Amino acid sequence: MSTREAESDGEGEAGGLRKIIxxxxxxxxxxxxxxxxxxxxGKPVAVGGSSGRGVVAAASYEARAFGVHxxxxxxxxxxxxxxxxxxxxxxxxxxxxxEQIRAIFLEYTPHVEPLSLDEAYLDVTADLKGIGSATRIAxxxxRRIKAETGLTASAGVSYNKFIAKLASDQNKPDGLCVIRPNEGAAFVAALPVRRFHGVGPRGAEKMARLGIETGADLVAKDLAFLRAHFGSFAEYLYRAARGVDLRQVRANRPRKSIGGERTFFEDIEEPEALRETMDHIVDVVWERIERAQGRGRTITLKLRYADFKTLTRARSLPHFVTEKSEFSTIGHALLEDLMPLPQPIRLMGLTLSALEQGERQVAREKDGQLSLL
Known part of the structure; x- marks a missing residue:
């Protein structure tokens, strides 16, 4: 990439656009x-349980080459x-x-929104070092992450969060992708809809039956059509297909809940796989709860079925949940009450709400997928 290209990210405050990484x-x-x-x-590695009821939490690229995910x-x-x-x-x-990586982020901008332990959004429209180019900052x-941790990171640079996240996955691993404002619509149009966050294999199959396989196909459908087939998910699909995302990068905002969701590469319905997934979600969400010093009274389970219908079940307690064991027990009980499931699920989530917050706030965790499970 030339110096001129690096300096012309296409984002700037004058035009009302942001510089998002x-x-x-x-x-x-x-x-x-x-x-x-x-x-x-150099070897295929999986993080997770190796027992008969185990589930892969994460896979190295060597393992992914065999189809492991x-x-x-x-x-x-x-x-x-x-x-x-x-x-x-x-x-x-x-x-x-x-935490070591986040400390690096904060040297460039205070506007850091962690999604999970391994990813974050940064708004560098006005960066602390006065670099001016989001590309050069990325x-x-x-470079610093590699030097200080020995690990590689991929980055997406664009004018909104939706496209920046898509871009970060474009040249993985150890890659960089820059999508400027005049390139956003064309970039999204060329992508398969499976790349859109929230669209899993079954969702992509449903879209294919409706003649929707790419972003361009999605743009051709009006909002009424999308609402008829995808319900409340339609508004997101309509905006995303046009490269529109008005969400701001929000750091340290007060929370009403702490939780996380997992969107599956393949829909699951086997009881043991569901229970194992619940265990992983409990581990990750409870770690967030402890870091946030949050205490809550309501635990909510969320399931999204293969046909996109979403079901939630909640249990409110007269006391604050202060132990991981209780959080896990209630999460599993909510799940067991729904089994056997009427159809496979493509997403599972667990949330603690009705919070009494401690004095220390942490950055908002991902509302979407638990990408590390």
């Missing part, structure tokens, strides 16, 4: 394990890759590395 660590959990154990480097039952992962090496998650280590951050 989405940083996404490459195979974060698995990469940390490979960094800390040289014997694992997160949320896949461990037994199937081993069938795809017989030499797969399993490691148990070390959340304390991942959290420490994540390049500098990636």
């Amino acid at each position: 989405h940083i996404d660590m490459d195979a974060f959990y698995a990469s940390v394990e490979q960094r800390d154990d040289p014997d694992l480097r 997160s949320a896949m039952p461990s037994a199937r992962a081993v069938r795809l890759c017989p030499d797969l090496i399993f490691r148990k998650p070390r959340f304390d280590v991942y959290r420490q590395v994540s 390049e500098d951050i990636r």
Whole structure:
């Protein structure tokens, strides 16, 4: 990329557009394990449970080459890759590395919105170092992450959060992609709808039956058509297909709830896989609760079925939930009450609300997927 290209990100305050960077660590959990154990480097590694009811939490790129991915039952992962090496998650280590990376972000902007331990949005419209170019800032951050942690990160640079996140996945691993305002609509139009956040395999199949396979196909459908087939998801699809996203990067905003969701690569319905996924969600969400010093009385389970219908079930308590064991027990009880499920699910989420917050606030975690499970 030339200097001229790097300086002309196309974003600026004068035109009312923002300079947004989405940083996404490459195979974060698995990469940390490979960094800390040289014997694992270059080998297929999965983080998660290796037992019969285990689920892959994260996979190295060497494992992904065999078709192994997160949320896949461990037994199937081993069938795809017989030499797969399993490691148990070390959340304390991942959290420490994540905090090290976030400290780098904060040297460039106070507007950092973490989505999970491995990714974040940065608004660098007015950066602290006076660099002026979002592209150069992204390049500098990636260089520093590699030098200071030994890990690689991919970055997307654009004028809104939706496109920046898509761009960060465009040249993975260890890649950079810049989408300027005059390129946004064309970029989205050329993408398969499966790349849109929230559109899983079953959703993509449904869209294909309706003649929607790319962003361009989606643009051709009016809002009434999308509402008829996708309900409340229609507004998101309508805006996304046009490269529109008005959400701001929000750092340290007060929370009404703490939770997380997991969108699956493949819909699941087996009871053991559902329970194992719940265990992983509990682990990640409880880590967020502890960092936020949050206490709440209401636990809500969210399931999205293969046909996009969403179901929620909640339980409110007369006391604050202060123990992970209670949070887990109630989450599992809400799930067990719904089994057997009438159809496979493509998303599971768990949230703690009715919060009494501690004095220390942390950045808002991802409302969307738990990308590390």
